Amino acid sequence: QVQLQQSGPGLVKPSQTLSLTCAISGDxxxxxxxxxxxxxxxxxxxxxxxxxxxxxxKWSKNYAVSVKRRITINPDTSKNxxxxxxxxxxxxxxxxxxxxxxxQSFHIWxxxxxxxxxx
Amino acid sequence: QSVLTQxxxxxxxxxxxxxxxxxxxxxxxxxxxVSWYQHFPGIAPKVxxxxxNKRPSGIPDRFSGSKSGTSAxxxxxxxxxxxxxxxxxxxxxxRLSAVVFGGGTKVTVx
Numbered sequence: 479q480v481q482l483q484q485s486g487p488g489l490v491k492p493s494q495t496l497s498l499t500c501a502i503s504g505d506x507x508x509x510x511x512x513x514x515x516x517x518x519x520x521x522x523x524x525x526x527x528x529x530x531x532x533x534x535x536k537w538s539k540n541y542a543v544s545v546k547r548r549i550t551i552n553p554d555t556s557k558n559x560x561x562x563x564x565x566x567x568x569x570x571x572x573x574x575x576x577x578x579x580x581x582q583s584f585h586i587w588x589x590x591x592x593x594x595x596x597x
Numbered sequence: 598q599s600v601l602t603q604x605x606x607x608x609x610x611x612x613x614x615x616x617x618x619x620x621x622x623x624x625x626x627x628x629x630x631v632s633w634y635q636h637f638p639g640i641a642p643k644v645x646x647x648x649x650n651k652r653p654s655g656i657p658d659r660f661s662g663s664k665s666g667t668s669a670x671x672x673x674x675x676x677x678x679x680x681x682x683x684x685x686x687x688x689x690x691x692r693l694s695a696v697v698f699g700g701g702t703k704v705t706v707x
Contacts, residue, residue: 519642581689
């Protein structure tokens with residue numbers, strides 16, 4: 479049974495970097511058949527896919543255009559987890575952040591992390 | 598503004614049926630699988646439909662999905678008060694090389 483456990487701070491100051499981690503159990507971040515995503519949800523923007531990473535002979539990443547200049551998603555094979563970094567955050571980045579496994583559909587989700595951007 | 602277009606809200610009485618539309622283009626819905634998600638505040642979204650019309654185990658057959666051209670539809674029959682939630686469609690967009698979601702539809706049981 480695959481489970482995703484998120485960790486990271488719930489409060490980030492404007493202009494700083496948001497950092498979250500998603501620990502994987504029951505699967506491998508290096509699996510050739512899995513894709514690892516970050517998605518956020520806010521009342522004003524609904525569900526918003528941020529990006530993904532996956533391994534198929536080599537590591538690949540895709541990012542949403544809206545955050546492409548500020549986002550980094552990295553796998554950590556030693557800890558079997560993957561991370562999200564979002565730079566130069568503003569109050570508009572306030573949202574619940576989720577990690578999720580899936581390619582075109584997301585069947586496994588983390589528990590969610592409410593991140594507030596405020597000074 | 599979302600790449601996929603959904604109605605902001607739909608409503609019906611208990612026991613009735615609602616349908617939620619999701620409109621896109623050839624770069625997304627037209628050539629990729631559609632999935633549908635149910636979201637309650639404070640809980641992670643749950644996939645109701647994947648690959649256009651397949652239901653994961655445990656999802657009742659009151660929920661159904663279909664796709665035609667560049668549009669997809671979620672149907673909910675036998676509406677229950679527990680179905681009051683936000684519903685999102687999602688798919689891959691080949692032009693953007695990104696997953697895209699609709700803006701979400703709030704279902705209200707009258």
